Amino acid sequence: MRILSGLQPSGRLHIGNYFGMMDAALRLQHEGDAYYFIADYHSLTSIQDGKLLRSHVRDLAIDFLACGLDPEKCVFFRQSDVPEHTELAWILSTVTPMGLLERCHSYKDKVARGLVASHGLFAYPVLMAADILIYDSDVVPVGKDQKQHVEVTRDLAIKMNETFGEGLLKVPQPRIREETAVIPGLDGQKMSKSYDNTLQLFEEPADLKKKIMKKLVTDSTALELPKPIEGSTILPLYKLVASEADYNAMIEDHLRGGIGYGDFKKRLLESITTYFAPMRERRAEILAKPGYVERVLAEGAEKARAVARQTLTRVRSAVGLGD
Numbered sequence: 141m142r143i144l145s146g147l148q149p150s151g152r153l154h155i156g157n158y159f160g161m162m163d164a165a166l167r168l169q170h171e172g173d174a175y176y177f178i179a180d181y182h183s184l185t186s187i188q189d190g191k192l193l194r195s196h197v198r199d200l201a202i203d204f205l206a207c208g209l210d211p212e213k214c215v216f217f218r219q220s221d222v223p224e225h226t227e228l229a230w231i232l233s234t235v236t237p238m239g240l241l242e243r244c245h246s247y248k249d250k251v252a253r254g255l256v257a258s259h260g261l262f263a264y265p266v267l268m269a270a271d272i273l274i275y276d277s278d279v280v281p282v283g284k285d286q287k288q289h290v291e292v293t294r295d296l297a298i299k300m301n302e303t304f305g306e307g308l309l310k311v312p313q314p315r316i317r318e319e320t321a322v323i324p325g326l327d328g329q330k331m332s333k334s335y336d337n338t339l340q341l342f343e344e345p346a347d348l349k350k351k352i353m354k355k356l357v358t359d360s361t362a363l364e365l366p367k368p369i370e371g372s373t374i375l376p377l378y379k380l381v382a383s384e385a386d387y388n389a390m391i392e393d394h395l396r397g398g399i400g401y402g403d404f405k406k407r408l409l410e411s412i413t414t415y416f417a418p419m420r421e422r423r424a425e426i427l428a429k430p431g432y433v434e435r436v437l438a439e440g441a442e443k444a445r446a447v448a449r450q451t452l453t454r455v456r457s458a459v460g461l462g463d
Contacts, residue, residue: 141172144277144312146179146219146268149196150186153203154338155412156323156331159380161283164317166208168281174214175275175444176204178437181219181226182268185250185261201433203341206423217440219271224448229263229270231455235299236266244288269293274448276310283317290314304458309451321376326355328373339377341416342423352409358401366397367404374404381415382407 145165153162168174178197187193197218209216219225241247244265251257265288272280272293280290290312297309322330325337332338339351358374361367369375369391379387390407393399426432456462 141278142275143168143172143174143279143281144177144272144275145174145281146177146182146271147200147204148179148183149193149200150183151196151333152199153341154331154333155341155377155380156325156338158207158341159323161317162204162207165281166204169210169214172279175277176209176214176216177219177222177271177444178217179219179271182264185258185264186255198433201437202423202426205426205433205436206342206419208419208422211436211440215440215443216436217444218437221437221441222274222444222448224274224445224452225267225270228274228452228455229267231459231461232269232273232296232300233263233266235303236296240292240295241265244292246285246289265289265292266296269296272312273297273309274451275444276447276451277312278310279315280312281315281317287314287316300455304455308455308458323380324373324376326351326373327357328371339412342420345413348412349409352405352412353402356405356408358405361401363400364398367394367399367401369394374401374408378404378408378411381411386411 145168147165165176169176178200180193180197183193183196187196201216201218204216205211241262246264247257247262250261255261268289269292272290273296280293282290291314294311297311300309301307301311325331325335326339327335327337329335329337339348343351356373359368359371372394375387375390375394378390382390386407390404393404
């Protein structure tokens with residue numbers, strides 16, 4: 141079973157990214173033939189600063205390797221190092237009905253949020269289809285918001301097979317990721333870079349302490365009174381990083397009263413620090429190896445291109461390109 145997952149380099153990862161998507165993606169490398177790519181072509185629709193994009197790509201690669209991605213168990217590469225993606229995207233675009241793209245809600249949602257209404261943004265699902273189909277992927281893990289794009293991919297694979305020959309492209313299946321509870325940010329809203337309310341995955345210790353102790357919003361319940369469970373900003377975060385026993389103990393302390401939010405914040409800070417300590421150590425080890433990240437991505441791209449070339453050669457022959 142071949143599994144494919146793409147990750148956009150949109151800035152430093154935060155705890156919401158890790159528990160919302162990253163942890164699940166890392167587990168997949170043990171389930172089958174996993175391909176992970178950094179989707180820098182896709183990021184061009186929102187990041188048009190070359191230096192910044194390169195920095196984001198490198199940070200994402202380092203963070204994933206630090207969190208447990210094993211290049212010996214998966215193929216990890218940068219999308220732009222495999223130009224077969226874009227050639228297949230063009231071929232797919234020649235059979236893509238305009239109405240299919242016009243029905244995609246992601247384009248409308250992104251334009252509504254302020255992104256420029258570019259051709260790249262509009263044709264995003266076609267490039268995503270090429271990303272998936274170029275590797276003969278069997279399974280594509282996505283959140284509910286991306287399910288429509290996998291359905292577009294299936295439609296295009298079927299269209300290509302009907303037009304140029306049955307079996308030309310494998311029709312993949314979506315695997316809808318189990319939805320995690322909304323992870324609150326410092327202000328209680330969903331943790332998001334857009335809201336500037338995040339706890340970065342590898343936040344500097346002093347900054348992490350400052351954010352949790354001074355910026356994490358709580359209510360004004362007096363120390364001696366029970367603290368509300370519903371709407372807590374501390375409890376959902378603590379549940380992610382604490383043992384079940386410690387989490388239950390904090391629930392009991394909330395209900396009993398006599399303990400202030402400062403104490404609960406200190407427990408949260410300690411648990412987050414402990415939980416991510418091994419990953420922080422691995423990250424330091426990776427940074428101490430000059431050229432390691434570049435070598436991993438280059439070797440991954442070589443493996444990915446070997447597979448992508450086979451698919452593209454098959455497609456080029458079927459549609460009449462080349463000799």
